[in-house]
Amino acid sequence: MRPGETVAIFGTGGVGMNAVQGAAMAGAEKVIAIDLVDWKLEKAREFGATHTINPTREDPVQRIMDITHGVGADATILTAGLVTPNLLATATRATRKAGRTVIVGLIGLDPNEPATHPLDLMFMLMAKEVFGTIFGHNVPRIDIPRLLDLYRDGKLKLDELVTHRYRLDQINQAYQDLEEGKVIRGVLLFD
Secondary structure (H helix, E strand, C coil), X not given: CXXXXXXXXXXXXXXXXXXXXXXXXXXXXXXXXXXXXXXXXXXXXXXXXXXXXXXXXXXXXXHHHHHCCCCCEEEEEECCCEEXXXXXXXXXXXXXXXEEEEECCEECCCCCCXXXXXXXXXXXXXXXXXXECCHHHCXXXXXXXXXXXXXXXXXXXXXXXXXXXXXXXXXXXXXXXXHCCCCCEEEEECC
């Protein structure tokens, strides 16, 4: 991501919220957060989102095109817990010509939906790129000290990601809350 770009993040759980804050810290001009849960979208603004979209109320592709005056996002990042072929297609349609779509979330875990995506020749003609990442392509010995410095300097919000704390005997409730979209980051306490 380069300063001045428009970045759209699909999914604002713990990973997505960090993508929002990372894009804002890296100088993105427009940071668009997309999620089904309104309170997470409100929280995304605190982490640097300039625009939010709830796809149950508006078409994310059309809204991103409106925000970018018909150009599309320079980069779309898929951080949803499960990246389906339909979500991937939505993100790539919202990506500008020669733009990038990054898959961070899990793909292909739905037994009813194969982990394949049909080849779209128009997509190829538009020089769009799709690639995956694991752990953000970080180099831990370089990036972890830098992230710690950002946290210590108050520039990286980590404490604010924790929305719920659970005792170990509440583990089932923690999973249920996660599935229902009630948590950004939950922490298990071993007291």
